[in-house]
Amino acid sequence: MAKVPATERKTEAKTAPPDASATLSYRAIPGVADEMLDTAGNVRPVWQPMLAALGRMSAHERGERFARADRYLRDAGVFYRAYGAQGSAERPWPISHVPVLIAEKEWEALAEGLKQRAELLETVVADIYGANDLVREGFIPPALIASNPEFLRPLVGVAPPGGHYLHFCSFEIGRGPDGNWWVLADRTQAPSGAGFALENRVATARAFSDIYAESHVHRLASFFGAFRNALQACKKTADDRIAVLTPGPANETYFEHAYIARYLGFMLLEGEDLAVVNNRVMVRTVSGLKPVSVLWRRLDAAYSDPLELNQNSHIGTPGLTQAVRAGNVTMVNALGSGILETRALLAFLPTLCRKLLGEELKLPSIATWWCGQPAEREHVTRNIDRMVIGPAYSCLPFFDDHGQSVLGSTLRRNAKTSMTEWLASDGARLVGQEAVTLSTTPAFIDGKLTPRPMSLRVFAARTADGWQIMPGGFARIGAGDNVAAIAMQSGGMAADVWIVSNKPVEVTTLLPPEQEFARNLPGALPSRAADNLFWLGRYIERAEGALRILRAWHARFAENADPTQPLLAYVSAYLADVDIDSKEGVPASLLGNIDSAVYSASNIRDRFSPDGWLALNDLAKTARRFHEKVQPGDDASHAMTILLRKLAGFAGLVHENMYRFTGWRFLTIGRMLERGLHMTRLLGHMSKEDTPDGALDMLLEIGDSVMTHRRRYNVSTARLTVTDLLALDPLNPRSILFQMNEIRQEVEQLPQAFVNGQMSPFYREAMRMQANLAVMTPDAMNAAVYRQLEQDLEHLSDILAQTYLS
Secondary structure, three states: OOOOOHHHHHHHHHOOOOOOHHHHOOOOOOOOOEOOEOOOOOEOHHHHHHHHHHHHOOHHHHHHHHHHHHHHHHHOOOEEEEEEOOEEEEEEOOEOOOOEEEEHHHHHHHHHHHHHHHHHHHHHHHHHOOOOHHHHOOOOOHHHHHOOOOOOHHHOOOOOHHHOOOOEEEEEEEEOOOOOEEEEEEEOOOOOOHHHHHHHHHHHHHHOHHHHHHOOEOOOHHHHHHHHHHHHHOOOOOOOEEEEEOOOOOOOOHHHHHHHHHHHOOEEEOHHHEEEEOOEEEEEEOOEEEEEEEEEEOOOHHHOOOOOOOOOOOOOOOOHHHHHHOOOOEEEOOOOHHHHHOHHHHHOHHHHHHHHHOOOOOOOEOOEEEEOOHHHHHHHHHOHHHHHOOOOOOOOOEEEOOOOEOOOOOOOOOOOOOHHHHHHHOOOOEEEEOOOOOOEEEEEEOOEEEEEEEEEEEEEEEEOOEEEEOOOOEEEEOOOOOHHHHOHHHOOEEEEEEEEOOOOOOOOOOOOOHHHOOOOOOOOOEHHHHHHHHHHHHHHHHHHHHHHHHHHHHHHHHHHOOOOOHHHHHHHHHHHHOOOOOOOOOOHHHHHHHHHHHHHHHOOHHHOOHHHHHHHHHHHHHHHHHHHHOOOOHHHHHHHHHHHHHHHHHHHHHHHHOOOOHHHHHHHHHHHHHHHHHHHHHHHHHOOOOOOOOHHHHHHHHOOOHHHHHHHOOOOOOHHHHHHHHHHOOOOOOOHHHHHHHHHHHHOOOOOOEEOOEEOHHHHHHHHHHHHHHOOOHHHOOHHHHHHHHHHHHHHHHHHHHHHHO
């Protein structure tokens, strides 16, 4: 069969017939509301342009569009952390490429209901930690509050700065079989997902750029801009800082914490970055302690202060509660606001809304009973079958009087133990929740549009103009027919949500207008971030040094395959001293250094470019793949060359693209210090007079200085010429003196290099070492000098840590 020319193949792909069957076969599930189809089975007007566009696409074009979205998410490093029996691991973000479309008019009514709900929750939590009238007057059962682990007694009577407990909330909502929206859960503790909503929007817009541009979709930037301005207004002084407080990289939504901090220009901090001094929250930076007056909290409140709250917490800041009590820090949201997430409260919100706001609750909650009294318990028992038996998507969680799940899993109607028997035999107070049938939305499954259960996560932010609802959010899409599979951890997917207007919408941006241009100084660098940057530089350089030695060793081993040959045995002994096994093609210790570099970078994702992160991860994946299959000798030598090129690519991205401020200087100092140590140890071991033949030539090869040596010296390799070039040449980027010159130059630019006109201990030691080395001559460099220099370099690292990182 003749081959089709490439140009013709491209034309063929472009003119492929539309894959209309992928959309025409879509049918709603009987008895279940659908987002795209109305009750008569007709396509809703807001969906018609999207469905028509999908129908015109060939399978090839559709695949290319989806691939664009996937590629963006992959290149941006978007991930979530999955937990399993083998521990946790980063997983690619599972996007459902078809967005959920909602008409603007319907959304406006939904937004009004959510604004009312946010204000109601604010009033409720203010009473719980304030006057406590709702419990006293019988509107909330005392046990629901007093025995609730989310009720934080140290915060009772503590009014937050500005008077508001809630600043940022999210709501899980779903559409029921009657077509109306229900609130499934309120999120007030540390709502997650806003950053993922942004990334979903960018990815989906990449896939459907033409449709998106024509669909009058409301943008998200104005929502974040208004919230950022509101947080700026919460600062006590203009010099105070705003930070996102994260539990750290092990958290499943850490990527989002870093993304939001970078997007809004806030610091990303962990509990250990903070200290409370004189009832004020301070961040440890390389420039000293700096005040923080606004913390957007992304960890559970009880873990934020081991002194007064959860004593087992290792991620909190001692004294944070006292700083809140003193009114010196605004917590977003206030400590203790997580009590509003108690599912049992859903039963009381309609009554509370009438009492507190004087109006009916606009958005109903999922039907709930408080079973704290015998009569109520009897009611649930009597109606249990009606509550459980339902469509395929029905579920019935039960909760105790603290709002915690009793069974720990979704109960199905085919459970071995009947619900009536279980309820009758259990002596605890319970809250029963009505079975919910979620609406479905289209998702491409196996090449066809297929209905999948869906819930929406919508976000509300307190702004200068009151509560504002994000015009969108993100949808969680079930991986199958089981509604329990909506969660990411269970295989669920996420989709963008388009709020579509029938007229053009305002295009907003977080960038200030041109007439308001102002150049802000970069913020102070937290000590933990500086520590990670410093060690990132060291680990990367440590890996490069090992790669260069191993490449030279395996190249020579490939020539005679005799590891006992004097030079190979000599270098193997050196490698063993630094915990590298030359018998392995790609040693495990090399992987350890690369993995340590990845870990250091993962701790500073808000300061690390996506390109740099991708390059570093690509290096790590390649090294691990080589470790499993590369054999010693020529195969390993070639593998080292590939890894060196990938490492050079990463280093080039950092050098060319990273802003030359304090963070870059710590990264550079780490690299220079480790490279100096590497060359010092090598020269001390391999430039002795009794080293085997070929050691000096191998040294030049490892130091990437073979050609330079030939140009600089009119003699063959000798100990003095190699020492001069690799130890004392200020122009050779591999020499020890070059590293010391660079370190001294960067140290001069660090904060507190001079204190009261005097050099800092770190600056003084760096200058002493550089000056001593600069006056040395090749013949004076011996094993004792190298040993002392190695000790001095290690000591210099310790002084840096004492000065800036502790």
